[in-house]
Amino acid sequence: MYDKGKVITGLVIFVLIVTFPVWYNVRGAQHIPNPKILTKVKHCVKPLDYMRADHMKLLIDWRYEVVREGDRAKVTVDGVQYERSLVNGCMKCHVSEKKFCDQCHEYVDVNPYCWDCHIKPKETE
Amino acid sequence: MKILYPFIAVIGLIVIAFLGAEAGLSSLFGIVIPYLAIIIFLVGFIRKVVDWSKSPVPFRIPTTCGQANSLPWIKQNKIECPSTMSGVLKRMFLEIFLFRSLFRNTQADIYDGPKLRYGSSKYLWLFGLMFHYSFLVIILRHMRLFTDPMPFFIPILRFGDGFLQIGTPPIMMSDVVILTGLLLLFCRRIFLPKVRFISLPADYFPLFLIFAIASTGCLMRYFMRTDVIYIKELAVGLATFHPTIAGHISPLFYIHIFLVSSLLIYFPFSKLMHMGGIFMSPTRNLANNSRMVRHINPWNDPNLTPHSYASYEDEFREFMVEAGIPVDKELPPKAEETPAAEEKA
Known part of the structure; x- marks a missing residue:
């Protein structure tokens, strides 16, 4: 091997970069998000699987229909009426932003700009 | 054929991963193959670089891109033809970060006349920059899924990349650009006749593979979303050596991760090794200092000593004089007796 020092230094840097997640994770404890609903309601507008993957689609469609098209009709699921609204709809049951929304959003670095327009409801407790 | 075979290969990989995920082999495609792939990638990469570094570099390769260090009144081009370490570092930096030697590409055309014309050809440079930088941003941003807590640069990248705030989830510019x-890189290979002529399946395969990786990623982000929390649990698990698949993840994810694994396995054995090779290119990383430093060829036979012209002439002077070849130093006087002796005989 020629230029041993330089080649080995380069390879060590390369391996450190590739294994970044391995040694970076050692520094802190991992946690799994635990979103809390805090109310006793057991039903939602859509099934759990849909909500886990696609809730942002639902919210943005509602925004479009309600805000841009002015269609404020409520949505009825299993005989229960829901207002198509973030603060007056979703957050009636999912009351806490910190204990519900942020749990997963912070876990995967998602930063929705809801509060650019909406007024943040006060966190109780 | 050169285009069709690699295309079929990529489709085949997608089908394998889809069938595997449907058959419930999620831990094979989500855990075993990714680990295998990263091991093959690292070991293969290191072996390749070590293998390269065993080739001796007996002399400096001055490139003709710039004026070499010469007389004091001739201006040296210190980046194109550096004679010092700092010049080499500048040249390497520009090469690695801005692909400077691709910027110099030219293209020869024959047009009416017929006349030969050379023009600049910046397609590879421009499309290459677009592709490589957006790929870099995407890989760095993927660290949000592999680390918990996240490093500082993740929110910065998310802000810069998604800053147009189009749609929900917001469109990442790097996705569009990659x-x-x-x-465009593919179009370059099929629409420029000369490039098309020299393109091989090994050129198309990585293009298709990376295109498939990027499009499955975009599909998962914008159109056919799946639960990202389970994905992050798996990814962090892989990085901390406790992988678990906590819930159902869509087959699209297994296709994505299987294609990435294929890319990692393919990497060390393919032209993609230019990632390591760029650091080891002799025309880029050697200072043109042949006039200041003596570089000795490492494979010289130590038993062979230098043979100067003077000593060569000493050895063969008689024969040279006899054959009428001019010599620097004439034969000593006693040698002149020899012809006389011959006459006597």
């Missing part, structure tokens, strides 16, 4: 870049 797909455009790949498409």
